[in-house]
Amino acid sequence: MSGSAPKISIVMRSKNSDWVIGHALAGLYSQEFTDFELIVVDSGSTDRTLDIVRAYPHRLIQIEAASYFPGAVLNMAIEHAQSDLIVFQNSDAVPLTPYTLGTLVAAFDDPKVQAAFVRQLPRPDSFSWVLRDYASAFPDSPVPPPWMKMSLVMSAMRKSIWQRRPFYTDAWASEDTEWSVWAQKNNVKVKYVHDSLVMHSHNYTNRQIYGRRFVEGEADAFIYGGHSTLPGMLYRLVRSVAGDWVRQLAVGDFRDMPFVPARRWVYHWAHHLGHRHGEGRIARGDRDASVGQKTVLARHDQ
Numbered sequence: 001m002s003g004s005a006p007k008i009s010i011v012m013r014s015k016n017s018d019w020v021i022g023h024a025l026a027g028l029y030s031q032e033f034t035d036f037e038l039i040v041v042d043s044g045s046t047d048r049t050l051d052i053v054r055a056y057p058h059r060l061i062q063i064e065a066a067s068y069f070p071g072a073v074l075n076m077a078i079e080h081a082q083s084d085l086i087v088f089q090n091s092d093a094v095p096l097t098p099y100t101l102g103t104l105v106a107a108f109d110d111p112k113v114q115a116a117f118v119r120q121l122p123r124p125d126s127f128s129w130v131l132r133d134y135a136s137a138f139p140d141s142p143v144p145p146p147w148m149k150m151s152l153v154m155s156a157m158r159k160s161i162w163q164r165r166p167f168y169t170d171a172w173a174s175e176d177t178e179w180s181v182w183a184q185k186n187n188v189k190v191k192y193v194h195d196s197l198v199m200h201s202h203n204y205t206n207r208q209i210y211g212r213r214f215v216e217g218e219a220d221a222f223i224y225g226g227h228s229t230l231p232g233m234l235y236r237l238v239r240s241v242a243g244d245w246v247r248q249l250a251v252g253d254f255r256d257m258p259f260v261p262a263r264r265w266v267y268h269w270a271h272h273l274g275h276r277h278g279e280g281r282i283a284r285g286d287r288d289a290s291v292g293q294k295t296v297l298a299r300h301d302q
Contacts, residue, residue, distance in 0.1 A: 007035040008105060008156070009081035013073060014040060014091040015065065018048040025056050027095035027198075033102035036087070041077050043068040049091075065297070069289060071167035071175040074152075078162055087156040089198075095154075096121065096197040103196040104156055115183065116191040117155035122201035128253045129244070129263070130201050144192040149180035154198045161188060171278060172292035173212075174219035181223055206263060210270040211299035215292040217274025221282060228275035237268045 010028070014021055028038070038058040042050060044065035053060065061077065078086055085108060087101070095101065100118065107116040122134040137148050152175070165182055167175040183190050204212065217228065244260045247253075277291065 005082045006037045007083060008037075008085045008087050009078075009083040010036050010038045010087045010089055011074065011077045011081070012038060012040050012089050012091050013043070013070075013077075014045060014049050014053070015043045015068070016045050016047045016049060017091040018045075018052055020094070021049055021091045022052045023094045024089065024091055025052065028089065028101070029056055030098055031095060031101040032098045033105060036101070037082060039077055039080055040091075041073055043073070068297075069169060069172060069293060071169040071178075074175065075166045075169075078159065078166075081159065084159045085156060086159055086162065088152045088154065090153045090200065092200060093120075093154045094199040096199055100154070100196050100198060104154070104193050107191045107193050107196075108156070108158065110189075110191075112189045113191045114161040114188045115150065115155065115157035115180075116193050117151050117153075118196040118198055119192070119194045120151065120153055120198055120200045123199055125203070126201045127203050128248075128256050129260075130203060132247060134201055138194075140194055142192065142194055144194075148192075149184060150176045150190055152176040153200050154196075168222070170222045170287070170289065171215065171219040172289045172296065173215035174223065178219065178223045206266045208299050209263065209266050211296035213267055213270035214274035214277075215296045217271035217276075218278035218281075218289075218292045219274075220271070221275045221278025227279060228272045230272070233268050233272040237264055240264045240268065 012024070017024075038056065039061065040053050040058050041061045041063065042053070043063050050060075059080070061080065063073065067073075074088070085105065087104065104116060104118055107113050119138045119140070120134060121138070122130050126134070136145065138144065155176070161183075165179060165186075168178045180190055182188075202208075221228075241261050241264045244264065245257060248257050248260070274292065274295075280286070281288075
């Protein structure tokens, strides 16, 4: 790292990540691109996470678990950053090559690029449905699917564009989605860097899916507006179950087929309930996002 201000500032959020953060940090500090500072924001780890972090150069910001609201935490961390280019790396995102970081940063050689995100490859132990989801969301192609506008798992943005549009704090989740929707509406260029690779995925249980989808539904009410109806939810449920079965038949994945209806029911029902909760908050002018926070964090160890 140079003696002057580093070229980039990396923000890593952590909580009880000792199962993976060592791999994430080893991958980061094995990169050919080394002109960076690392800011770790830890929200109350009780395992060996901070012991592992201490082995690497970093600046540590500690917050209470109850204070962890993603948009607000990211905004606070960026305020502490010394650099004009901010990189976000989840504590469970492992760079897969020595060029992951450099390739991501090189995207900003184009002055029109204001933000960029990398390609995520699932972990070797991923369930078959996780493999299919990641293959769809993060293709080996310069053009991602239209619904994948950005992912903060490992990504970057210019500090100047963040100053123009900080992350929103209306709802607990989907701060990257809200920001990328704004970027698209305002002709802000976001690049998918498909040859910059990290390993990241989760084999979520139905209980964990419920938590994630509830907060995503709440966030979608704020981001897109509209109303979630029971008939609409049921229509999406039937379509997604049928679509999953068709894809599974095509590849001969028969073992997972019986589990699809329950998983998709949780997926859509939780989003519907979260959206309705968000609609209610909007109607009441309620700025308290703690219900979503408690719903998701109670279902996750990390």
